[in-house]
Amino acid sequence: EIVAAVEALLSPKEQPLKGCKIILTSGPTHEPIDPVRYIANRSSGKQGHALAAALAELGAEVHLVSGPVTIPDPKGVKTYHVETAREMMAQVEKLLPADAGVFVAAVADWRTDSEATQKMKKEKGQAAPTLKLVENPDILATVGHHAKRPKLVVGFAAETNDVIENARGKLVRKGADMIVANDVSHSSGIGERGVMGGDRNRVHLVTAAGVESLEEASKDEVARQLARRITEILKR
Amino acid sequence: EIVAAVEALLSPKEQPLKGCKIILTSGPTHEPIDPVRYIANRSSGKQGHALAAALAELGAEVHLVSGPVTIPDPKGVKTYHVETAREMMAQVEKLLPADAGVFVAAVADWRTDSEATQKMKKEKGQAAPTLKLVENPDILATVGHHAKRPKLVVGFAAETNDVIENARGKLVRKGADMIVANDVSHSSGIGERGVMGGDRNRVHLVTAAGVESLEEASKDEVARQLARRITEILKR
Numbered sequence: 485e486i487v488a489a490v491e492a493l494l495s496p497k498e499q500p501l502k503g504c505k506i507i508l509t510s511g512p513t514h515e516p517i518d519p520v521r522y523i524a525n526r527s528s529g530k531q532g533h534a535l536a537a538a539l540a541e542l543g544a545e546v547h548l549v550s551g552p553v554t555i556p557d558p559k560g561v562k563t564y565h566v567e568t569a570r571e572m573m574a575q576v577e578k579l580l581p582a583d584a585g586v587f588v589a590a591v592a593d594w595r596t597d598s599e600a601t602q603k604m605k606k607e608k609g610q611a612a613p614t615l616k617l618v619e620n621p622d623i624l625a626t627v628g629h630h631a632k633r634p635k636l637v638v639g640f641a642a643e644t645n646d647v648i649e650n651a652r653g654k655l656v657r658k659g660a661d662m663i664v665a666n667d668v669s670h671s672s673g674i675g676e677r678g679v680m681g682g683d684r685n686r687v688h689l690v691t692a693a694g695v696e697s698l699e700e701a702s703k704d705e706v707a708r709q710l711a712r713r714i715t716e717i718l719k720r
Numbered sequence: 721e722i723v724a725a726v727e728a729l730l731s732p733k734e735q736p737l738k739g740c741k742i743i744l745t746s747g748p749t750h751e752p753i754d755p756v757r758y759i760a761n762r763s764s765g766k767q768g769h770a771l772a773a774a775l776a777e778l779g780a781e782v783h784l785v786s787g788p789v790t791i792p793d794p795k796g797v798k799t800y801h802v803e804t805a806r807e808m809m810a811q812v813e814k815l816l817p818a819d820a821g822v823f824v825a826a827v828a829d830w831r832t833d834s835e836a837t838q839k840m841k842k843e844k845g846q847a848a849p850t851l852k853l854v855e856n857p858d859i860l861a862t863v864g865h866h867a868k869r870p871k872l873v874v875g876f877a878a879e880t881n882d883v884i885e886n887a888r889g890k891l892v893r894k895g896a897d898m899i900v901a902n903d904v905s906h907s908s909g910i911g912e913r914g915v916m917g918g919d920r921n922r923v924h925l926v927t928a929a930g931v932e933s934l935e936e937a938s939k940d941e942v943a944r945q946l947a948r949r950i951t952e953i954l955k956r
Contacts, residue, residue, distance in 0.1 A: 514760075519880050520826065520904060520916065523753070524760045554790040590756065593842045594849070603880040603904075606829045606855065608893070613830070615851040619842065644755050644839040657844070668756060668839075680756065 499543025500715050505582040506544045507634070508536045509589035509623065511551035513569045517615065518600035525590045526668075526680035527642075529553035532588030534707035536561045539586075542711055547582070549575045551589055569595065569620035576623055577630075584636040584718060587624045588664075595620050628659025636717055638662045642680070644669040651690040661717070663690040664710065674700055689713065735779025736951050741818040742780045743870070744772045745825035745859065747787035749805045753851065754836035761826045762904075762916035763878075765789035768824030770943035772797045775822075778947055783818070785811045787825055805831065805856035812859055813866075820872040820954060823860045824900075831856050864895025872953055874898045878916070880905040887926040897953070899926040900946065910936055925949065 510532020515523040529550060536548040537558035546561045549572055557563040566572045569591045576585070594617035604613060624639040639660040641651045644667070651665035665688045668679045675684035686700035687710075698709055746768020750758040765786060772784045773794035782797045785808055793799040802808045805827045812821070830853035840849060860875040875896040877887045880903070887901035901924045904915045911920035922936035923946075934945055 517759070519906065520763075520878060521759060521761045521828070523757060524750075525757045527756075592757070593840075603878070604829075605886075612853040612855050615853065617848040617851065619848050642756060642839070650841075670755065 500719060501539060501542040501544035504544045504584065504718055505547070506539055506584045506586060506714075507547050507549065507576055507579045507582045508532060508539070508586040509549045509551075509572060509576065509591070510536060511553040512590050513551045513572055513592045513620075514567050515569065515592045515595035515620070516567075516599045517596050518602065518604045520603050523592060523595070525592060527551070527553075527590035528681045529555055530681075530683065531640075531685055531703045531706065533558050534703050535586065535588060535710055538704075538707040538711035539714065542715055547579050549579070549589070551591075568592075569623070573621040573623050573626065576627065580627070580630065580632040580634070582634045584638070584714060585627045585634045586638045586714065587627070588640045589623075590640075590642055591623055592620055594618060622658070624654075624660060625658040633659070636661055636714065638664060638714065641665045642668040648688060648690065648695055651688065655690055655692070661691065664688070665690055736955060737775060737778040737780035740780045740820065740954055741783070742775055742820045742822060742950075743783050743785065743812055743815045743818045744768060744775070744822040745785045745787075745808060745812065745827070746772060747789040748826050749787045749808055749828045749856075750803050751805065751828045751831035751856070752803075752835045753832050754838065754840045756839050759828060759831070761828060763787070763789075763826035764917045765791055766917075766919065767876075767921055767939045767942065769794050770939050771822065771824060771946055774940075774943040774947035775950065778951055783815050785815070785825070787827075804828075805859070809857040809859050809862065812863065816863070816866065816868040816870070818870045820874070820950060821863045821870045822874045822950070823863070824876045825859075826876075826878055827859055828856055830854060858894070860890075860896060861894040869895070872897055872950065874900060874950065877901045878904040884924060884926065884931055887924065891926055891928070897927065900924070901926055 511529035512525045512527040536546050540546045540560040548561045548563045564575050597616040597618050628637045637660045641663050643650050647665050647667050651663040655663045675682035679685050685703050685706045687698050689696045747765035748761045748763040750760050752758045772782050776782045776796040784797045784799045800811050833852040833854050864873045873896045877899050879886050883901050883903050887899040891899045911918035921939050921942045923934050925932045
């Protein structure tokens, strides 16, 4: 019975999310230091792109705002390419209102204070430079407290320690309905390459009601389970 | 006559570099800030990998030390994958002695003073952090002044201003026989995407004898011309 219900829910003919507009971010952001250097993070975009595809398969109108990744745009999804956190924030706000906002991207918390317009030179006998950082816009918190806040706001949190505790704090501070938390430490024991850049993931769904941990699975399978959960909430 | 001579030189049967061991670096380096963040640069590895392939086609035993790139290992070349400047330096020194060292990689001049072992957290009400940088090893200068210095040492210099002047200074300071300089500024007018990440390049060969500028061409064609030039010098 349960299997049949799930299969019905997942059948492309069913399209339970038909008519739902979902904004989703994925990938890293790159924050330029000068014309050739930048600050980056290890997000591959695999989990976010897989989730965008899974939501589109359920009939949603998915708008994917993607940082610089080397994987192809998912099928059936409108993809917008951005580089920096500020560009990602602007594109997301342009796409509001929406039924759900799902923020998978590993947005850089900081950028350099001032981007150099010429390549910074190493000078003999001079000390190495210091990079003064400033805070980037917090896309999840901005949308979580937005006048046009979607009905459902989901954030992702990549942590290397105190995974659940950090996610609980974010749920409240950022005004999210759910934080999908995962352990991206090298010692997580997930896959051969760890979570970042790898193909497997183990996530914990943190809501006001509590914590639910999914089994370790491929990022595609995790995406399908998350898409199902998002459907349940939107159709509640 | 000239065409025939060049064709003979380029014929796979001729293999003028047979018996020559060449160390070549390519791609960017990534310098970790913490487990998820790093400092990177826009090198795609296309020019370095193309040159490695072109030298191998001329019969050289090419050892390619590659930073993190998304392009495949070139055929007929032994490729070593590294991430940081320090790893690249160590791998290059392990490969000495060699007949030639060709340093195409865009090695990060600086890394952070101390890599954080846990993900740096953004804390409410706290100022954004400052990244203190320290100098990385200079692979070109180290090999240019090495006890096991190859007969031919070629460096690459990506510049956004004063291209030739900067390259002349590097030739002397780094103990190189040739600097291949190019303009990677957004305003270089080369290709649609500029040189970095793009498929075209225009380079200037700076030696003690003077400057020779090659025509703008595809990176594969630039690689073939450089391989020919390297062959002439090694066989002199």
